[in-house]
Amino acid sequence: MKVFVLPAGFEGGDFLDLAGDDYHYLCRVRRLKTGGSFPAVDARGREYHLTLESAGRKSCRLRVQKKGSSLPAAGEESLVLYQCLPKGAKFDMIVRQAVELGAARIVPVRSRFSVPRLTDAEGRLERWRRIAREAVQQSGAYALPEISAPVSFDGIPEDFGESREGEKKLGIFFHQNPLAISSLHGYLSSGPREIALVVGPEGGLADEEVQLLLKAGFVPAYLGHRVLRTETAPVFAAAAVRIILLEKERWNLANGNRTYQGDGDPGRPSAG
Amino acid sequence: MKVFVLPAGFEGGDFLDLAGDDYHYLCRVRRLKTGGSFPAVDARGREYHLTLESAGRKSCRLRVQKKGSSLPAAGEESLVLYQCLPKGAKFDMIVRQAVELGAARIVPVRSRFSVPRLTDAEGRLERWRRIAREAVQQSGAYALPEISAPVSFDGIPEDFGESREGEKKLGIFFHQNPLAISSLHGYLSSGPREIALVVGPEGGLADEEVQLLLKAGFVPAYLGHRVLRTETAPVFAAAAVRIILLEKERWNLANGNRTYQGDGDPGRPSAG
Numbered sequence: 001m002k003v004f005v006l007p008a009g010f011e012g013g014d015f016l017d018l019a020g021d022d023y024h025y026l027c028r029v030r031r032l033k034t035g036g037s038f039p040a041v042d043a044r045g046r047e048y049h050l051t052l053e054s055a056g057r058k059s060c061r062l063r064v065q066k067k068g069s070s071l072p073a074a075g076e077e078s079l080v081l082y083q084c085l086p087k088g089a090k091f092d093m094i095v096r097q098a099v100e101l102g103a104a105r106i107v108p109v110r111s112r113f114s115v116p117r118l119t120d121a122e123g124r125l126e127r128w129r130r131i132a133r134e135a136v137q138q139s140g141a142y143a144l145p146e147i148s149a150p151v152s153f154d155g156i157p158e159d160f161g162e163s164r165e166g167e168k169k170l171g172i173f174f175h176q177n178p179l180a181i182s183s184l185h186g187y188l189s190s191g192p193r194e195i196a197l198v199v200g201p202e203g204g205l206a207d208e209e210v211q212l213l214l215k216a217g218f219v220p221a222y223l224g225h226r227v228l229r230t231e232t233a234p235v236f237a238a239a240a241v242r243i244i245l246l247e248k249e250r251w252n253l254a255n256g257n258r259t260y261q262g263d264g265d266p267g268r269p270s271a272g
Numbered sequence: 273m274k275v276f277v278l279p280a281g282f283e284g285g286d287f288l289d290l291a292g293d294d295y296h297y298l299c300r301v302r303r304l305k306t307g308g309s310f311p312a313v314d315a316r317g318r319e320y321h322l323t324l325e326s327a328g329r330k331s332c333r334l335r336v337q338k339k340g341s342s343l344p345a346a347g348e349e350s351l352v353l354y355q356c357l358p359k360g361a362k363f364d365m366i367v368r369q370a371v372e373l374g375a376a377r378i379v380p381v382r383s384r385f386s387v388p389r390l391t392d393a394e395g396r397l398e399r400w401r402r403i404a405r406e407a408v409q410q411s412g413a414y415a416l417p418e419i420s421a422p423v424s425f426d427g428i429p430e431d432f433g434e435s436r437e438g439e440k441k442l443g444i445f446f447h448q449n450p451l452a453i454s455s456l457h458g459y460l461s462s463g464p465r466e467i468a469l470v471v472g473p474e475g476g477l478a479d480e481e482v483q484l485l486l487k488a489g490f491v492p493a494y495l496g497h498r499v500l501r502t503e504t505a506p507v508f509a510a511a512a513v514r515i516i517l518l519e520k521e522r523w524n525l526a527n528g529n530r531t532y533q534g535d536g537d538p539g540r541p542s543a544g
């Protein structure tokens with residue numbers, strides 16, 4: 001266990017009583033002994049240090065110590081993944097990998113070419129949230145990503161516009177054709193604090209969807225000539241953005257070619 | 273179907289007779305009609321244009337036209353993935369995603385902390401090769417990646433040294449701790465033509481394995497503070513390298529900081 005995620009209802013306090021799955025996980029699966037301690041995090045990313053005080057046959061009590069609020073990821077840019085709903089169980093895998101890559105929020109999107117009608121939306125949301133929580137515990141991602149309720153495609157700009165108001169934002173969508181001569185390095189050089197990644201379903205984005213995003217200030221990015229499966233595209237997109245940001249002190253935009261200079265200024269707000 | 277992969281034994285010729293799975297796929301699954309045509313590629317990445325001449329109940333005949341040898345990926349750097357064997361069926365998923373990201377060769381590695389003993393190595397190789405072929409057909413990756421027979425960890429430098437002799441090579445291994453102040457941008461700025469990516473198993477790389485790679489001239493890279501699952505690490509690694517290379521005309525190494533200059537010259541041959 002890298003980091004234990006506290007139950008959503010946890011509001012602070014010196015002690016925490018756990019039963020059910022959490023008790024089972026800690027005391028049966030992890031076989032935690034009295035006095036044993038481990039790191040934890042709440043739904044807002046605040047860190048704690050937990051110590052097992054006592055364990056019964058169906059529940060256990062933990063001592064809770066709050067840690068400083070300085071997260072390892074503090075100062076890191078925030079990624080929001082707008083993922084058009086793919087077929088079958090692919091979204092499960094996308095949630096798992098997006099959490100590992102540190103997505104702060106994942107928004108399922110009903111798009112023109114999305115196949116699924118998303119029956120039992122509540123049940124599936126519940127499932128994705130459980131998968132996200134498990135992935136956080138495995139990966140030490142620290143902050144539990146939010147899995148938002150599904151939005152329709154044309155709701156993306158408004159949804160992103162309302163998220164983390166006041167932050168410097170950049171909306172990027174990924175397209176199979178190189179729509180622009182811009183680059184991810186160019187877009188990201190503008191220093192955005194919150195970045196939306198819009199990834200299409202199996203059938204890609206419809207022309208009117210591309211137009212809608214362009215009008216809302218989202219910029220097109222290109223990941224190469226290969227056709228990526230729906231479940232690989234968001235990992236590639238998130239990984240590409242992460243490595244460029246992680247190494248942002250190590251590179252500068254290429255100069256000497258004026259046509260590239262425009263790349264450095266895509267910092268228009270991506271939502272109206 | 274994006275691109276059909278010709279059978280391994282295909283040696284050229286004006287006509288090709290297919291039976292079995294390939295026949296079934298083209299005539300039953302894809303319901304190809306006489307006169308219908310589609311692109312194809314052989315195991316070496318050469319492109320063809322195939323047209324269905326006739327179809328019987330168990331076999332079909334295709335007219336083969338060779339296309340120019342200019343691949344869309346011509347000039348692209350070649351990636352070799354040395355993946356330490358993970359548990360269970362994870363390697364299947366790794367093969368699939370690595371092919372989508374355009375790995376030219378995938379080498380299963382028996383490492384110190386690899387759990388599986390790889391029983392039925394032949395059967396598993398056969399399976400991985402089938403998965404790679406399917407992934408190529410889906411992704412339009414054009415060249416069928418080679419899945420090599422497993423090597424032991426200390427055989428990596430020699431294996432990589434022998435591959436594509438004469439090419440400018442760069443061996444990179446991915447480590448959970450930032451072992452060096454170098455960056456992927458720095459390593460890749462040296463203009464390597466063939467790049468090895470070494471990715472550990474669930475338990476990570478053993479200290480002596482890290483030492484072995486360092487001695488052989490491989491360089492350590494860091495993908496951020498998050499713990500990636502074994503099946504996500506190679507996708508992140510390959511995606512990070514791909515985007516930096518894809519946009520290599522768009523960035524320069526940051527200057528003004530002499531300590532970074534060393535990054536630009538890791539071009540020592542990575543195998544002795």
